[in-house]
Amino acid sequence: MPQLFEPLTLRGVTLRNRTMVSPMCMYTATDGVANDYHLVHLGRFALGGAGVVMVEATGVAPEGRISHGDLGLWNDEQGAALARIAQFLAEYGAVPGIQLAHAGRKASCHAAWKGGGPLTAADAESGEAPWPVVGPSPIPAGPGWPEPQEMSTDEIAASVQSWADAARRAVNAGFRVIDLHGGHGYLLHAFQSPISNQRTDGYGGNAEGRMRYPLEVVRAVRAAIGDDVALFYRVSATDGIEGGLTVEDSVEFARELGRAGVDLIDVSSGGVSQDRSIDTRVRRGYAFHADLSRAIREGSDLPVATVGMIVDPHQAEAVLTSGDADLVALGREMLENSQWPLHARRTLTGDYEGWHQQVGWALDLRAKGQARLAEQGETPLTRYTG
Template sequence: MVPKSSASMLFEPLTIRGFTAPNRVMVSPMQQYSSDGDGTANDFHLVQLGRFALGGAGMVIAEATAIEPAGRMSHTDLGIWSDDHIAPLTRIAAFIEAQGAIPGIQLVHAGRKGSMQAPWDGMGPLTDADAARGEAPWPTIGPSALSPGGGWPVPHEMSEAEIAANIALWADAACRAAAAGFRIIDLHGAHGYLLHAFLSPLSNRRTDRYGGSLVNRMRYPLEVVRAIRAAIPQGCALFYRLSVLDGIDGGWTVEDSVAFCTELVAEGVDVIDCSSGGAISDRSSNTRVRRGFAFHAPYSRAIKQDVSGALVATVGLIVEPEQAEAVLQAGDADIIAIGREMLSDPNWTHRARSALLGESYDAWPREAGWWLDKRVGALRQLRDGGETPMTRYQRGSH
């Protein structure tokens, strides 16, 4: 095959700590709301994540996985608060790695945005009606006793002792993730969940050393990072998914993010994964950054330019190979995270390789690639002969 181009940044390997990802494509963490109810991963998660690895992605990050039961968003989120969770996750990490991809997992505490219905049950706060069908609401926690939005419960304001105990849960969860074989631990510090809730002045109104000034609001997430970095093996990479801005007056800003990320890098975070928004749950107010194609690229670019030592990922409506390549070529990011487009086409990475480097099935699993490679010539012969898949039916000759 004649390559379209001799080089593509998207398909340049990327070395981070103890591993080298074969390309810059990362499957963005996506909750599936499909655990067995006690946070345990099952065959659905194996197949769902496994097909992204078979599809050629360089890094596959498992969904937001709760560090304690109250840190889930919904009843059917994945969890990693018990050693019993490790074995099924080990199977998933091992499968991903066996396909040549780097396995990662996102850790989360939902904080005041927990106790939520699954999307197909309404995605609102859990109610008595949900309790009647076995999904009771639970008390939530946060930096301050402020509801995230209309109808959502008011969280319990965490004491300093509760903050210290919570930090230990993060470190324990990270150790379990490393024990399960995940090479990337991605902290969910975005979308209004507990880490983000401490950063944003919209959710943090504390007057102690965990609230008020920027330095104080950064204290809890930085303590979490420090505890995790001290607990996990050196070869394990730490990614931090950040809402770079709240997009609401009086909220967290890009300038705040630059200051925070500088501290994150000093604490041993390897990649800043740039997202935005989610500080409050009220969708009727103007809380959203405009969602155009590659809508976080300006923010990942700002972090890349202003924070030295950070590798940067960007996410959000990156759907075409040429677009992903252009984001990297422009210096807007080092890693391309893709969510929904992967749900649409788990083989997106293989398709991108063909689009950017010329048609080849070399990187596909041989169980598919061997056959598809042979088929190229046969298809070309038919098309060169003037035949299309519809010819027979257009002639009406069947």
């Protein structure tokens, strides 16, 4: 059996295979509440055979949303709307997961297809008024971005509680994996990075101080979700800016995350600066975070997921068998082909196992018919080419 289709057990959660649908913002919620679009959009990935389907970045507080269209989990109405999604995902064999997030100084923005930049007072006329943003220090995310309000220690404590409350609602809604978004310049990452955190109190300064808030969040969430739910943490493994976080910093942070109760590190990169004159990204190529995920895996002894242009079944299998990761996360590839895991299994094993019965029997019958026609020398164009 290819490693891609071996189960993966983390705490009390077993994934049917090593594929994860990466959290992808759809900017389609109203007041943070999921709707039919989210059910259909996410449900197709469970039908498509994914091991874990991760709901998009979901705000733990209203001010923590990226945009007005973000999902939220700061009230019970939002939890109830997400519960039917979690139930559907589980019913069709996928582990329901959700990424909890606070956008921090990168909140109050347009949807991605509108450019993703910060909202302004002029946007209030169209019903998308901006709101004040917060961060570890009053340092804008980039030129033209709003200056965040520096969070007080009381506000930090309240924020830690909001993460725990959202995580508790997620578990009550039926989610079995919680992924904390600690990358891409959002609030947890902003506290950790020396680029965005220039505090002089106990939540800044050296690495220990800058890790304090993220680790407090992890411990609070772990206590809220119990021992059987798997806890993931997305990191930006490198800031890509001189003076910023390096992969060596992320290895040490991953060790601390493991001690605090994290079960898997979800590896990405960059995002701490929105200054377009600075290239902060890892060079984009196929599986372009694999070197980073391998370094964190080897340095922390924690399982890792890797993401970034994983498109081919043989490529995904090589990522796993080479030791670069324990789980492969696919985003845009799943948008184009929501049944990618099932097609990958067909490619690697030659069978239709894993397709739900309403579809699998018909595809198996079609495959046998096509094989018979091939033996007779027929192709789809034989009728037209003579």
